[in-house]
Amino acid sequence: MRHASSPLRAPFGKAGIWALAGASAAAAATAWWVTDSAPYPYAQHRLLDLPLPFLSWERLAEQLQPLPGERMLEIGPGTGLQSLQVAPRLGADGRLDIVDIQQEMLDHVMRRAAGSGLDTIAPTLADARELPFDDATFDAAYLVTALGEIPDVPAALSELRRVLKPTGRLVVGEFFDRHQIRPAALARQANAVGLHVIRQSGPALAYFALLRPCTSGSADRPHAGAADRCAVTIDS
Ligand SMILES: C[S@@+](CC[C@H](N)C(=O)[O-])C[C@H]1O[C@@H](n2cnc3c(N)ncnc32)[C@H](O)[C@@H]1O
Missing domain, CATH: 1.20.5 (Single alpha-helices involved in coiled-coils or other helix-helix interfaces)
Known part of the structure; x- marks a missing residue:
């Protein structure tokens, strides 16, 4: 036989x-x-569906606070673990743009989105170091275990700062591995491109950080005076 x-x-x-x-x-x-320093291999995509400790959707939502009607950007969605949670919160008038350097990842998310009846996710094959969007396009952006994978982190942060509205918010989730950007390094590199860390949740080994453009502080905003804190760093 x-x-x-x-x-x-x-x-x-x-x-x-x-x-x-x-x-x-x-x-x-x-x-x-x-x-490895290459992008996470699509061949191992099943492991991306397992939520990492301290980086759950609930913890991301606490920092990101997606609102109906917003236009949001996700870099490095992988298989869509976060995308499929965020997109419905943006409602029919909102839109989630997902950017990945691997077409297989984008295709995977779009298959899952179609299966869930979601038609407000827009995929773009691009490198985070050179985002194909106009200045001040997005209300918010986020990356989960993706920033450290990008070969030039300052370039990616600079691009994120550019495409965010002046009142925008950025959430970075990082998990302990060889690529991890530690909280202090994130704060330092973000400051250099005009972003600052507002708050951090979770331990340094698996944390979410909320950042805003340095010019976002004003008397009528919840983070009033934030512009003055552009030099603040968080110990790791
Ligand atoms: C470890 S996966 C994380 C996936 C998902 N965020 C999660 O938490 O399950 C990192 C993702 O970032 C993408 N990526 C890596 N380098 C990139 C770059 N330079 N530009 C855009 N995406 C990139 C990878 O293709 C992959 O989808």
């Missing part, structure tokens, strides 16, 4: 083959988390 004579199948059986495949994928993904 064909299957019985297979050198791989004989010792393990069907369950063993799946376990082996799963273990190999997990090992490859772990190796990527620890060592």
Whole structure:
């Protein structure tokens, strides 16, 4: 018999083959988390569906506070773990632009969006270091475990600052791995491009930070005086 004579199948059986495949994928993904500087490989996309400790949707929502009608930008959506939560909150008049450097990731999110009846997500294949949007386009932007993967973080932050409205907000979620941007480094690099950290939630190893453009402080806004805090950094 064909299957019985297979050198791989004989010792393990069907369950063993799946376990082996799963273990190999997990090992490859772990190796990527620890060592690689390339974009997260689409081949390991299933692991992206597992929420990371301290980086749950609820914690992102606390910082991002998406509102109906807003135009929002997500960099590096992966398989859409966050996109599929954010887009419905923007309502029929809102729009979520997702930007990724890998077409497979964008296609994956759009398949899931179609399956959920969501038609307010707009995909764009682009590099975060050169965003194809006009200045002051977005009410808010966010990236979860994506910023540290971008080869030139200051360039990406500078682009995010450019495409955000002066009153806009940016949420960065970072998880401990080789690519992680530590909170103090984020605050420093953000300050250099005219963004500042308003607050941080979670431990330094897995945190969300809310940032705003340095010019956003004014007497009638909740973060009044924020412009003065552009030099503030948070210890990691
Ligand atoms: C680790 S995944 C995170 C996915 C998702 N945010 C999550 O939390 O599950 C990082 C994502 O960033 C994307 N990415 C990496 N470098 C990028 C770049 N320079 N520009 C745009 N996207 C990039 C990858 O393709 C991948 O989809």
